[in-house]
Amino acid sequence: xxxxRIAKLSLQLMTIIEERSVNNLxxxxxxxxxxxxxSACAGCSSSLCLRYVLKAAGPDSVLVVxxxxxxVIQGMYPGTAMNVPVYxxxxxxxxxxxxxxxxxxxxxxxxxxxIVYAGDGxxxxxxxxxxxxAFERGTNFLxxxxxxxxxxxxxxxxxxxxxxxxxxxxxxxxxxxxxKDLDRIVEAHNPPYMATACSxxxxxxxxxxxxxxxxxGPKFIHILAPCPPGxxxxxxxxxxxxxxxxxxxxxxxxxxxxxxxxxxxxxxAAMKKPAxxxxxxxxxGRFKNLSPEIFxxxxxxxEQNIQRLSREEAGVC
Amino acid sequence: xxxxxxxxxxxxxxxxAARPGVIAAYPITPQTEIVEQIxxxxxxxxxxxxxxxxxxxxxxxxxxxxASAGGVRTFTATSSHGLLxxxxxxxxxxxxxxxxxxxxxxxxxxxxxxxxxxxTDAFSQRDTGWLQVFVGTxxxxxxxxxxxxxxxxxxRVLLPxxxxxxxxxxxxxxxxxETVEIGDFLPPFHLPHAIDTENPCGYGPMxxxxxxxxxxxxxxxxxxxxxxxxxxxxxxxxERFGRTYGPTxxxxxxxxxxxxxxxxxxxxxxxxAIDRLRDEGVKAGSMRLRWFRPFPDLDLSGRDVxxxxxxxxxxxxxxxxxxxxxxTGIEPYSVIAGLGGQxxxxxxxxxxxxxxxxxxxxxxxxSDHV
Numbered sequence: 001x002x003x004x005r006i007a008k009l010s011l012q013l014m015t016i017i018e019e020r021s022v023n024n025l026x027x028x029x030x031x032x033x034x035x036x037x038x039s040a041c042a043g044c045s046s047s048l049c050l051r052y053v054l055k056a057a058g059p060d061s062v063l064v065v066x067x068x069x070x071x072v073i074q075g076m077y078p079g080t081a082m083n084v085p086v087y088x089x090x091x092x093x094x095x096x097x098x099x100x101x102x103x104x105x106x107x108x109x110x111x112x113x114x115i116v117y118a119g120d121g122x123x124x125x126x127x128x129x130x131x132x133x134a135f136e137r138g139t140n141f142l143x144x145x146x147x148x149x150x151x152x153x154x155x156x157x158x159x160x161x162x163x164x165x166x167x168x169x170x171x172x173x174x175x176x177x178x179x180k181d182l183d184r185i186v187e188a189h190n191p192p193y194m195a196t197a198c199s200x201x202x203x204x205x206x207x208x209x210x211x212x213x214x215x216x217g218p219k220f221i222h223i224l225a226p227c228p229p230g231x232x233x234x235x236x237x238x239x240x241x242x243x244x245x246x247x248x249x250x251x252x253x254x255x256x257x258x259x260x261x262x263x264x265x266x267x268x269a270a271m272k273k274p275a276x277x278x279x280x281x282x283x284x285g286r287f288k289n290l291s292p293e294i295f296x297x298x299x300x301x302x303e304q305n306i307q308r309l310s311r312e313e314a315g316v317c
Numbered sequence: 318x319x320x321x322x323x324x325x326x327x328x329x330x331x332x333x334a335a336r337p338g339v340i341a342a343y344p345i346t347p348q349t350e351i352v353e354q355i356x357x358x359x360x361x362x363x364x365x366x367x368x369x370x371x372x373x374x375x376x377x378x379x380x381x382x383x384a385s386a387g388g389v390r391t392f393t394a395t396s397s398h399g400l401l402x403x404x405x406x407x408x409x410x411x412x413x414x415x416x417x418x419x420x421x422x423x424x425x426x427x428x429x430x431x432x433x434x435x436x437t438d439a440f441s442q443r444d445t446g447w448l449q450v451f452v453g454t455x456x457x458x459x460x461x462x463x464x465x466x467x468x469x470x471x472x473r474v475l476l477p478x479x480x481x482x483x484x485x486x487x488x489x490x491x492x493x494x495e496t497v498e499i500g501d502f503l504p505p506f507h508l509p510h511a512i513d514t515e516n517p518c519g520y521g522p523m524x525x526x527x528x529x530x531x532x533x534x535x536x537x538x539x540x541x542x543x544x545x546x547x548x549x550x551x552x553x554x555x556e557r558f559g560r561t562y563g564p565t566x567x568x569x570x571x572x573x574x575x576x577x578x579x580x581x582x583x584x585x586x587x588x589x590a591i592d593r594l595r596d597e598g599v600k601a602g603s604m605r606l607r608w609f610r611p612f613p614d615l616d617l618s619g620r621d622v623x624x625x626x627x628x629x630x631x632x633x634x635x636x637x638x639x640x641x642x643x644x645t646g647i648e649p650y651s652v653i654a655g656l657g658g659q660x661x662x663x664x665x666x667x668x669x670x671x672x673x674x675x676x677x678x679x680x681x682x683x684s685d686h687v
Binding site for chain 2: 059061062064071072074075076077078079080082083084085086087088089090092093094095096097098099100101102103104105106107108113129130132133136137187
């Protein structure tokens with residue numbers, strides 16, 4: 001067994017031990033890398049997520065941020081709300097910039113984590129070429145897409161990640177096409193680790209970031225990040241909205257490690273007996289006046305996703 | 318070591334000597350030979366760089382930005398459409414004050430597809446904050462690339478440098494090349510604002526008008542300081558390696574009544590035209606413009622000036638002709654020639670001088686005096 005392989009296995013073992021020890025929020029480090037009083041909107045779930053991402057990653061980490069809400073949330077020069085270096089880069093360029101940075105650190109013998117924190121527009125649309133290239137090249141980095149299902153920074157225009165039927169400022173009658181299935185695109189690159197997460201489940205997210213950063217190569221985490229002004233729900237409902245997305249199986253929490261799929265706890269129950277999709281749809285202004293036909297299509301999509309992932313987990317696909 | 322090489326191979330040899338930590342590039346005709354040669358060096362262990370075979374030029378420059386900010390020397394090469402595709406990141410690299418070196422093999426822009434020499438690609442990046450040098454020989458392609466790293470990385474500059482050579486007319490031409498033992502000509506890479514997790518900073522965050530304006534002025538201040546740094550580096554290069562360069566390469570200009578100003582291989586071709594004209598008793602000289610940014614101060618007073626532009630700014634004029642006009646106040650005879658690889662011989666250049674009409678513009682072979 002090569003030295004590399006032993007190192008990798010021992011790292012994985014350490015991660016498993018650590019995972020078992022971190023089973024409630026109180027076990028998450030107290031250090032803050034995202035300070036208070038950012039310019040995020042009230043009820044912003046993506047900044048909640050970023051807080052846990054950075055707690056998991058620790059201080060020897062760099063965030064690479066393309067144009068997105070986080071470009072604004074981090075604060076204005078000369079101030080910064082972050083306690084790790086943040087490298088801002090053009091909209092389409094995050095994964096490529098991270099690629100160069102990761103190689104530079106490798107050249108210098110530094111083990112600094114390189115983490116892209118990008119919105120859905122910068123990931124599924126304008127940034128997808130660079131993302132695909134970096135994954136195909138086996139870049140050693142973690143790419144996190146926080147997905148609020150529209151271009152939030154510019155005031156909620158539709159993105160490729162906007163779901164069917166959702167109203168945005170550029171789909172005032174509701175989006176006529178389905179959400180782009182980013183995870184299946186990433187999966188086609190066979191990364192060693194990929195996962196979904198949701199802002200309403202911070203412990204799950206924390207563990208996934210920890211695990212991802214223990215693995216060499218390109219890692220991907222796709223976080224559903226409910227957005228009060230964009231989805232049109234009251235700010236205090238942000239956590240509830242994330243939980244509803246998972247409980248209705250509209251959003252399924254899973255990990256795929258070296259190709260092996262594991263459905264995570266909260267979604268296991270939801271996939272067996274999903275909560276009524278109406279609960280999720282009716283609580284958001286963006287789905288106002290949704291036609292019954294569109295609603296049926298959405299329900300069918302949920303069912304298809306459940307079946308596809310269940311089959312994959314059971315090894316029947 | 319004395320050898321023979323193409324312009325492309327000369328650039329690759331200089332990159333090998335400069336030993337960047339990261340090279341990220343995407344192939345494009347006529348630059349491809351540079352990235353292929355570098356890939357060979359890396360694969361054969363002759364160059365210990367990490368070579369990132371990116372999926373586009375936009376990503377090539379983005380990867381160079383990430384790598385340079387991460388604290389290592391970086392290099393990329395491109396041409397024509399590749400340069401234009403990375404344009405957004407070309408601006409970003411300069412704004413982020415990263416001393417990236419890029420070889421650009423000058424080529425025309427489509428449509429129609431044309432892979433031959435033209436300078437419009439580089440001149441379209443005029444306002445990005447990059448230093449730009451144009452070379453005329455294979456040896457100069459090598460020397461200028463080596464010097465580019467030293468100039469870019471000087472703390473008074475910290476701006477990226479583009480080393481331009483004509484597609485095919487130089488990139489694929491074999492000439493003699495003397496490579497050097499670089500010694501300590503290039504010091505170890507040091508970037509004062511490299512990413513440091515012990516000192517977390519925001520790089521390029523939202524910036525208000527007052528700070529943004531100051532950062533732009535800082536770029537211009539460094540561009541002005543670059544003139545002195547370039548002169549120092551070229552002087553040191555001459556002392557160490559015996560080859561002398563300056564902002565222009567002047568040929569028989571001292572007593573000239575008429576001076577031909579051109580860029581790249583046309584500037585070398587002009588030297589032969591000058592010899593012919595001198596034989597006829599015409600007191601002619603040539604001035605090959607090497608540095609385009611920062612633009613040098615030129616002494617052309619009291620002479621007729623013939624400018625050959627292998628480029629054009631539509632609705633305005635030849636880029637070099639207008640630069641000469643605005644810097645010197647002289648009304649040159651503006652010849653637009655060589656676009657898309659059009660053949661321009663020294664006889665043609667001699668004709669431009671014989672038939673010159675100061676203040677007018679001609680499109681060679683297409684229209685007479687416009």
